[in-house]
Amino acid sequence: MYRYDEFDAAFVRSRTAQFRDQVARRLAGEISEEQFRPLRLHNGLYLQLHAYMLRVAIPYGVLSARQLEQLARIARKHDRGYGHFTTRTNIQFHWARLEETPDVLDLLADVDMHAIQTSGNCIRNTTTDPYAGVAIDEIEDPRVWAEIIRQWSTVHPEFLFLPRKFKIAITGAAEDRAAILYHDIGMRIVKGKGGETGFAIYVGGGQGRTPYVAEELRSFLPKEQLLSYLEAIMRVYNLHGRRDNLYKSRIKVLVKALGIEEFRRQVEEEWSKIDHVSIDLPQEEYDRIAAYFAPLPLVPGPITDAGVEKRRREDASFDSWVRNNVLPHRVAGHVIVNILLKEPGKVPGDATADQMEAVAALARAYGHDEIRVTYQQNLVLPNVALVDLVKVYDGLVAAGVAVGNYELITDIISCPGLDYCNLANARSIPVALEIAKRFADQSVAEDIGRLRLNVSGCINACGHHHSGNIGILGVDKKGTEHYQITLGGSPGDDAEVGTILGPSFPAEAVPDAIETIVATYRAHRREGEVFLATYRRIGQAPFKEALYGAPNSGASSRKQLQEA
Amino acid sequence: MPNIITANLLRTGDVVYFAGLNNWVREIGDATVAKDKDELSELEKTAQRDVESQRVISVYAMDVELVDGRPEPRSVRERIRAALGPSV
Numbered sequence: 001m002y003r004y005d006e007f008d009a010a011f012v013r014s015r016t017a018q019f020r021d022q023v024a025r026r027l028a029g030e031i032s033e034e035q036f037r038p039l040r041l042h043n044g045l046y047l048q049l050h051a052y053m054l055r056v057a058i059p060y061g062v063l064s065a066r067q068l069e070q071l072a073r074i075a076r077k078h079d080r081g082y083g084h085f086t087t088r089t090n091i092q093f094h095w096a097r098l099e100e101t102p103d104v105l106d107l108l109a110d111v112d113m114h115a116i117q118t119s120g121n122c123i124r125n126t127t128t129d130p131y132a133g134v135a136i137d138e139i140e141d142p143r144v145w146a147e148i149i150r151q152w153s154t155v156h157p158e159f160l161f162l163p164r165k166f167k168i169a170i171t172g173a174a175e176d177r178a179a180i181l182y183h184d185i186g187m188r189i190v191k192g193k194g195g196e197t198g199f200a201i202y203v204g205g206g207q208g209r210t211p212y213v214a215e216e217l218r219s220f221l222p223k224e225q226l227l228s229y230l231e232a233i234m235r236v237y238n239l240h241g242r243r244d245n246l247y248k249s250r251i252k253v254l255v256k257a258l259g260i261e262e263f264r265r266q267v268e269e270e271w272s273k274i275d276h277v278s279i280d281l282p283q284e285e286y287d288r289i290a291a292y293f294a295p296l297p298l299v300p301g302p303i304t305d306a307g308v309e310k311r312r313r314e315d316a317s318f319d320s321w322v323r324n325n326v327l328p329h330r331v332a333g334h335v336i337v338n339i340l341l342k343e344p345g346k347v348p349g350d351a352t353a354d355q356m357e358a359v360a361a362l363a364r365a366y367g368h369d370e371i372r373v374t375y376q377q378n379l380v381l382p383n384v385a386l387v388d389l390v391k392v393y394d395g396l397v398a399a400g401v402a403v404g405n406y407e408l409i410t411d412i413i414s415c416p417g418l419d420y421c422n423l424a425n426a427r428s429i430p431v432a433l434e435i436a437k438r439f440a441d442q443s444v445a446e447d448i449g450r451l452r453l454n455v456s457g458c459i460n461a462c463g464h465h466h467s468g469n470i471g472i473l474g475v476d477k478k479g480t481e482h483y484q485i486t487l488g489g490s491p492g493d494d495a496e497v498g499t500i501l502g503p504s505f506p507a508e509a510v511p512d513a514i515e516t517i518v519a520t521y522r523a524h525r526r527e528g529e530v531f532l533a534t535y536r537r538i539g540q541a542p543f544k545e546a547l548y549g550a551p552n553s554g555a556s557s558r559k560q561l562q563e564a
Numbered sequence: 565m566p567n568i569i570t571a572n573l574l575r576t577g578d579v580v581y582f583a584g585l586n587n588w589v590r591e592i593g594d595a596t597v598a599k600d601k602d603e604l605s606e607l608e609k610t611a612q613r614d615v616e617s618q619r620v621i622s623v624y625a626m627d628v629e630l631v632d633g634r635p636e637p638r639s640v641r642e643r644i645r646a647a648l649g650p651s652v
């Protein structure tokens with residue numbers, strides 16, 4: 001994985017020293033909160049409901065064991081013993097103290113980390129396929145480009161004060177596991193006519209108040225020209241994106257207003273004026289960065305292991321964990337291990353310091369020192385030898401992160417909601433926990449099969465509810481927490497924004513409503529059909545009827561629920 | 565409607581309630597209650613001095629309910645804040 005060079009290290013140190021000075025001046029009363037607020041936000045420090053929150057960048061979701069151990073140390077020493085992994089593959093500490101934040105930033109700098117550009121109207125953390133470099137369906141490793149984009153976008157002088165925040169995602173695989181079509185810019189590594197690799201570029205996707213699936217801007221861009229082309233897109237947006245209206249400030253609104261053809265024309269025009277040579281990466285620099293991501297020298301091994309098979313026969317939990325969480329690796333005899341932060345009763349995406357250390361230790365012992373963070377708020381050990389799988393599992397069991405529900409209904413994506421967040425309308429976590437409890441029986445969850453369920457506490461959609469097969473959105477209805485349910489969303493190659501089913505439900509009625517939706521799916525599904533496929537085939541009507549009663553029947557089950 | 569004043573401590577970010585000059589408390593029940601507009605503007609004026617001395621940030625007045633004479637939060641948001649931690 002990438003290591004800071006002297007330039008990176010010196011820069012991060014100087015920013016940390018600068019923030020230490022700013023905090024000292026703030027505490028001494030030399031600068032006001034008004035003056036200080038933008039400074040702390042530039043260093044990822046928010047004020048939330050109960051306390052400050054520090055959001056730390058995890059570039060494209062890649063961590064070394066040493067980095068994860070350092071996050072554990074910070075959680076234990078400077079927070080309340082845990083951290084929260086987000087849908088941007090970052091980590092948030094929800095109990096940060098202003099006076100200790102400079103020390104925390106120093107601890108981060110010790111392991112090549114920081115909290116820069118995790119807030120504000122700049123280019124945020126670029127996300128990618130959590131299986132980058134190891135997936136069997138990969139054309140080329142997208143981490144190299146994610147790192148190049150990180151370097152290009154970090155304190156890029158032109159793009160630090162954009163009309164609004166900006167998110168980029170990139171995948172190098174056939175299957176999109178990075179939700180690229182829900183990003184301001186989404187990129188897919190593709191093969192050109194002559195077999196050379198390049199990018200398909202999509203623009204204007206996003207969640208929030210006005211959810212859009214990105215549109216194709218260019219079907220093939222030679223990869224050497226990526227940075228100049230990105231620069232052209234950013235310039236058009238920076239110039240014409242709306243700064244007068246917060247709700248219209250994202251690039252998606254500009255793309256919709258201009259139309260994709262006109263937007264494309266403007267980008268191409270800008271691109272033709274750019275001095276490509278000064279922006280595009282020279283081959284030697286590309287090679288230098290790519291070398292950090294060279295494939296590990298793994299020795300291919302047998303694709304079955306007697307120890308694993310024996311344990312699978314004897315231990316149903318292990319068997320189900322292997323079935324759901326363990327995926328094939330590019331090198332035979334190796335596997336990708338998904339570690340779900342979705343244990344029953346536990347806050348989705350939260351990990352304790354002990355758990356972080358346990359995962360780091362397993363990565364060190366059996367995972368070639370690498371951990372990934374996924375936007376589904378889980379962790380991954382991307383390089384585990386099959387012969388070590390049982391030991392890894394036992395380690396995860398001991399740490400309490402061995403639940404085998406990857407991509408099942410209990411693998412819920414949830415934002416912190418009103419339990420932590422200042423912008424929330426309603427709580428997300430209790431709703432997620434209650435639903436997880438209803439489907440805690442693993443055989444039931446497995447029978448339901450692949451189903452994305454997402455919860456957001458407000459329309460900002462940090463829980464990606466628009467792209468959930470079942471999406472739940474917290475709304476405020478006369479001072480009480482209500483929840484709107486959407487169906488049919490998808491984050492993948494067949495990306496679609498979910499549609500609202502009907503009037504919202506009070507909190508206590510949501511789990512029943514979800515059970516009704518799932519029961520409707522099970523009643524209608526055909527052999528082997530996942531939830532989304534059934535929904536697309538039969539449409540909203542059967543779900544609506546099950547939830548709200550037949551049209552004009554008078555007796556709405558929702559009414560009964562509300563009055564209950 | 566009775567009101568109290570709440571804020572976060574600058575240094576730590578802790579949720580606190582105003583109980584007199586230089587006296588911000590963690591327990592909402594111990595906060596000073598303003599029973600009407602006049603009392604509230606008096607209270608706000610005093611609290612403002614602690615903003616100026618850089619003790620607290622994000623200061624605002626909030627509605628409360630009086631239970632046995634002690635203030636209790638009314639909104640879900642303020643109930644969660646007053647509990648000093650998440651509901652889960």
Ligand code: SF4
Nearest residue numbers: 415421424457458462
């Ligand atoms: S979706 Fe809303 S409530 Fe949830 S974390 Fe984002 S801003 Fe906060």
